Amino acid sequence: MLAPRSIAILGASAQLSKINGRPLKFLLEKGYAGTIYPVNPKYPQIAGLTCYPNVEALPTIPDLAVVVVPANDVCPVIEALGRKGVRAAVVFSSGFGEMGAAGKEREAALLAMARANGVRICGPNCLGLINAFDKVYATFSQYADGDTAPGPVGFVTQSGAFGTAIAALARRRGLGLGYFVNTGNEMDVGFADIMSRVVDDPRIKVAAGYLEGIKDGPGLVELADHCRRIDKPLVLTKVGRLGAGVRAAASHTGSLAVEDDLFDAVARQYGIVRARNEEQMLDILEAFVYTAPPAGGRLGIVTQSGGAGVMMADRAEEVGLTVPRLSAQTEAELCKIVPGFGASANPVDVTGQFVAEPAILRNSVLTLLADPGIDIGIVWLQLMAAHVDLLVTLFTDLKKSSTKPFIVCWVAAPQEAVEGLHRAGIAVLRGAEPAVDAAAALVRHAAARRAWLAAKPDAVPIADTGSVAKRPAPRAGGPPWAGVVPTLQAVQWLAAAGVPMADVELAESEDGAVSAWQRFGGPVALKIESPAITHKTEAGGVRLNLKDEAAVRQAYREIIQSARKYDPQATLTGVMVQPMATGDIELVVGVKRDPTFGMMVMLGMGGILVEVLRDVVWRQAPFGVDEARRMLDELRMRAVFDGVRGRPPVDKHILAVLLSRVAYFADAMKEHLLELDLNPVLIGEKGVVAVDCVMVLMGQRHSAVV
Template structure:
């Protein structure tokens, strides 16, 4: 039967028989039926010998073809002198050659029809400018010959389900039993350490993948491929840099659609991606803060470090999901219960009061000196009466306001069999998830409980954080469902705005009047403005507004007007307005003699009980990011700001406001009425849609302050900066 060509992901054409369905290049990479090892060595201790050893020892059942002209056979397998001599076009090639030989090898693989390659070789982009040029040439070669590449400069990967060990990593030396976690890492050495810790916890990795330099497939490409495997329940990743923001968002959305948690650890939390910017948004848009906000917006769980990642994975691998946010705590120590309840409040977990019937049921089994509230203090009496712990926890978890539980105990070295038996009975008598916090637990107890599918930690705060992770994931799935329903409407709104916007799109700072008009047309409440080029026009504008006005210098070169004394307030007669006009020009010329002066903006005075700053900044990884925070001149000192990637809905705007540390100010203090949160959220959503529509032109935007009063929010100052359409 003649082979036919078929299209797969990554635009790679594969030859398949008409009798079998087409396989994608990524499927050939990760689940190969045949593997060529180019540069294979019979010395299994070497990097180029280890993959063949692992594949043989671990029981890979596909076809193996060593390629090395020095040998006629390796480990009992025929060895081929070059790629062209291979008896078939393998699904995957493992390339373990010096860097100078890699590009020619990839070209040969493409000519032979090999779909994918994993490249161990170093000496590419990690070596500096010359290495980057070599890597770019390699990428172009792979694209031209239709070979999907993982790497270079990587450890390779493990697919433990199918015994594919395309790696020389030390992780493959030990027991690599398949499990429900897929782990993709940009770091080889640190990623291996995390993989070893996962194994130590007994969780099991179905996939372990090191992406290396990502000259071909990216972190997101690979994770998107493995999360489709029904045997994977949780996805975990380690990032050293953000190379593909849109890809990461697609990954997060797909994980949410599948109901699979995505846990990421990214280093460089404190590295500021701040540049000199015309807007407050630009100066506040620290790279990691934006990254963290976009991840939260799209339902990604972020771990501070490898230990917290492992805690999250252990909790999320549980087959039980909380259906609410209520935490029930049963403890052997009243102090431990208080400590955990305090931490739960810090994490916005509710520790609810128990229902009267729950308290009555607990009172029947509790010792007289125990506590039947929440936390439940069962004391140490359960050692003599095991039913005390069993019935107390089962009763606690049955309360309608308790959705996840924590059971805290310590030591109990002599009672391992008893306690393991009690916890198994608790598991069998309830459908609620619960976490065991066993301080200084005997290793045998931890091993046996984990073997029974239970979640075990050795510290109270870690247990609370794990419970919060389980609750957070449930909330993520709910919000993700809402966002999916809204996505099409937001995209349509962006298209409508993009079609309607017209005007002068010259680069640089935009005239205030034009910027105000664009935003007003988009539904963003803006205080009216008029441009005065001389004193008579300023007086005419004052008369038209019919009350006190603000005068502001108008110059594309002066974006922070207060720094040059470029703002005058509460002017309410002809003489004051005319004199104010002259004063602003004089001050501007003195402070910035090189600045272009277009005149003075006249604006009616606007009052508000609260000042916000709202802005948009182009993030190099993700695109148009919107910010809201406490406004005024102290915004860059307080830095109480929240970011979101646009476009987004009004519901997401409300969640932004809930993320502010000073959110209680929105509810009114010292007799002030509460502000209209819905109106602010509507402003944020409309601005995010406009910014997304203007993405080819808009570079940054600053609305500061936005005054919030009884009639809602209104922006009274605007700095808008365009860049060349389609520019980088």
């Protein structure tokens, strides 16, 4: 599909300006070296090429077919291609899944026909594809009307029109697209399928994608993992950041799961670089194409404007970079270079004096980058149309002389300056904040790759996960293991998987509650036990720190009364009795089955306030302790782990181990588990313990396919 040696155009037109004529026009104009077979019974010839009446008449089997026929004719064409032996097709035709119920039926029929005849399809309803290296133009996109010189970026987009706009912007910036592919409806071949082949081309250095939705979560994860293995950055812009994704759920975890948050988490976990919009995507691509990975996140800034330096320093702090103080030796050297009315501290302000004395800028940048506390630099300037040759030569020399990467931020740069710096292998960014954002993307990606390379096999001891996962299956005469799992059973499974769970007993009467209290030998908590009441506090179903028999009996009665008032139809199994647990910090750990990415594990701050604070992070299960530690570091309130207001710091390692064990449990239970809430999870000087849990298994109304 991507590198065909011969192409048939089904429905080709002699009018090369029409949609069904444009692919032939581009192939001829751009110099495609392979064989082209126009197919249309109306014409004996098109543009000097023999035109064949149908697929059967083709003299050989083409590698790729471009299908430009009405929707009702696509299925017969695909059948004919399959009989001929053609294995790949790009289908421009619309009128399929994007057209409502009837279109979806037509698309399902097309997929069945393609599968039955062994034809892989890009589309339908797509603009097609360009492989600029090999001059393959299976497209009618306007992007192909202009210069499409190949470059090191592979771009795959789910949107045709917006993807074309992004490609045009890339061209204007001088970023060559080696591949441009629009996947359309993704009926068969999807984004991840195409991109995984694009990045395997050694001529591609960086992959870029525009996504409107994720149809193949496992495929995207596999693609990201592949890009990480071959060391090619994957930069994605995904829209729908605030889209619907919240649903009524039995657990906090389920109600907090927003589609875009889960995508963000998977992106961080697997090294995907996410861009906010198309302009930021192109900024980041420029940085990756021309800039070596930095060794750390310490940013040095050289400007001709103090104001620009302050703006970049502010933005650097916002995106997680540091703008450190330079060493005394570096500052002393800069004082000898920078004019007295400039600034020799980081950010360094060389003023406009460098135009008269270019050595000021050159030596300032080299001195800054030589500081052992600096990992990457940004040089800011503006306009300078009269000094393009001087500055291009200066930056080219800097590139050769410095061992550390830097980005040039040249505001309103003349086009010849951009082209000259690109020839020298230097990124040129359009503004102060875009330059800092691009530097931050370089830093984060380099750090993530170093962590991945340094990671060791991170097996967490799981006592009994395998056999636990087999137990929930329905069995004749037994419980229907669907819906909310009884607490005692859930605690048993989790404890067997190595998750530290608080002791618990079920009391079916006041006397039973008193007996449990006596056995525990200290203050206890009582909680309602009912498959219909999962948010116990809301139902008035929790009483804490009960120290004597009278308090236990009264709490039992009050809990039952409150639960019946909260839900008169609920089945009340009894009351759970637990010894009081202590901890300095309340957390929530949970699992949600996501239709796109499968089992997702959540860590949140706040216990019952988690939905108010919304300080949560996610990861796809399973994962090890190192990844769990990174989850802790992403919480906004992570500073509390280090001790605040006189409280001692907590052992983050044991919390990371708990998270990893939950993740392995979730993965082992993926055929059964729908949701899991461990809330609260208490951590303090005595360790970590999950005090309460809600576990929900798949029922008949749920699909186990993820």
